[in-house]
Amino acid sequence: MNILVTGGAGYIGSHTCVELLKAGHEVIVFDNFSNSSPESVARVQKIAGRPLFLVKGDIRNREQLESVLREFKCEAVIHFAGLKAVGESVEQPLKYYDNNVVGTVRLLEAMEATGVKTIVFSSSATVYGDPQYLPLTEAHPLSASNPYGRSKIMVEDMLRDYFRAHPDWKIALLRYFNPVGAHESGLIGEDPGGIPNNLMPYVAQVAIGRRERLSIWGGDYPTPDGTGVRDFIHVVDLATGHLAALQALAEPQCFAVNLGTGIGYSVLDVVKAYEKASGKPVPYTIAERRPGDIASCYADPAEARRKLGWQARLGLEAMCADSWRWQQMNPNGFNA
């Protein structure tokens, strides 16, 4: 199948491209490189041993999207492109609504104009807001406390509305939990610019000595060791989840599904596992809670198993070992 992958040069996108290529699909990456590097695409091709097509473009440019969908005779879209920093979304909400919401509107318009009716959308567990119960099932009510999360809910709502009006479409909303790790080759991984927003890249930079110590935001949560608990999922598992979602979209439908392991690990669990994987100490200090953070969040992965025939295979050890390999091989990310 010819598949347009928006944001395909990014962290999750690049890992998904590897799996798509390995499965024999033709991949067309569409990326504006606002937060990624074409080097990741070069490496994806190296890992897969096959070339893909790369187009530099912005999803807000409907005309360009249309011409690319036509030119490459795309049959499906995997839509990763979007901004993802919670803090930045609070400071610059319009930027988030423009990229994430307006961008998706333009993409849907382009798909409608070209008759492409299959889309897999990158949603997030953030759409559940503060959990009312755990583990989180897909039926949990949606809420958001920041523009990033709200943009994801808005796109989900929009896609559900769109499906009501166009019941011949095939739409999958994948709610990611906390993607970590890297490809086992060490060639691709998460490459955050500046100070990492997410735990594992930060831990990796502490382990390699680029940052002095980790601040753990809150040690007094109602969790076994007092630090926050998250459902960390290996990015390669997440990538295969997209393949499974595409296969599950044989018939017209619109569904949302969690992509998580179902297992919650605390921040301290991650720190210890990382120390073990890297053989390096990861000094930390417990700091004040960050406003907006929640104590625990993990998925009920049953629906993914049932619906997609998919479940996560890789555990915390592999997540840390692969992250560490990537970090060591690419101390400066893709800008070596």
Add this chain to the structure above:
Amino acid sequence: MIFVTGGAGFIGSNFILDWLGDEQAEPVLNIDKLTYAGNPYNLASVAQDARYAFVQADICDEIAMTTLLSRYRPRAILHFAAESHVDRSIHSPDEFIRTNVNGSFNLLSKALRYWQALPQAEQADFRFLHVSTDEVYGSLGPHDAPFSETTPYAPNSPYSASKAASDHLVRAFHHTYGLPTLTTNCSNNYGPYHFPEKLIPLVISNALAGNALPIYGDGQQIRDWLYVTDHCAAIRTVLARGTPGQTYNIGGWNEQANLHVVHTLCDTLDELAPRAEGSYRSLITFVKDRPGHDRRYAIDARKLESELGWKPAETFQSGIRKTVQWYLANGDWVAQVRSGAYLNWLQKQYGDHPPGALI
């Protein structure tokens, strides 16, 4: 598809026109930054050809080069793009290093990454053809043997030094990484679409305007002159049959002193466009020579002839005649270039769809 960098320049546009003249030819993507020397108006006749596409991009642009390669998957890259006017290289060498050295390096690096990801059969067919100059060999004395492919490099101007550097990089990418490269080193080109700052078109247009015809020094600087269409045919031959890793000299077998070139132009103009005031030769004036002006270039192109069976079709007389006829018939082109009007042509041609959108 093939990529042509610098396809809006003099040799590049002639190459594209020549290439597309063959009905069976593969499509071409012309990648050109459109500096002062790039004139997309040269390619107006193929602008509507479905086999031709143009993108405005800088070979130094990493994202653009990666993207274009990955998007269009060329079978070959013909690398013409370069800053090439020696006088400009004397006054501002920076741009020559950036484009000719760093730009070529970027293009090579991105081509290598692209090539490495290709399936084996496509890898074997791929070619990176680097178009270079005989100026990398330096200058010759009056009785020295012409430059051959084994002549040591001895560049004398920032321009030729930058081209020499890029030639070495191309060589290294073949020997180090196995990239199937080809290098051609040509002598002075002339013919249609030559930017009017260069000797032959400058003389023609100055003569027609009744302006002085400046000659550097004594005018005894000797160059080999290669009609541009011959050059294009030679490049097609090297692309089709050249051995990866090899370099080929391309020459016209026409060593002429600059003064003789100007005399020939004046005589041809006297015949084709006679002037009431008498011979165009009377417009010749001698000016101070420029620094580092090489005395003589001559090229030994026997390797190309013996190994690939190619030699030029035009003599100096026939080539100059064709050139003068072309300039006489294309006064509007010269006027467009001089006024910068071709920049508007681009706007008119592409309107709201700037050619950069192809990236």
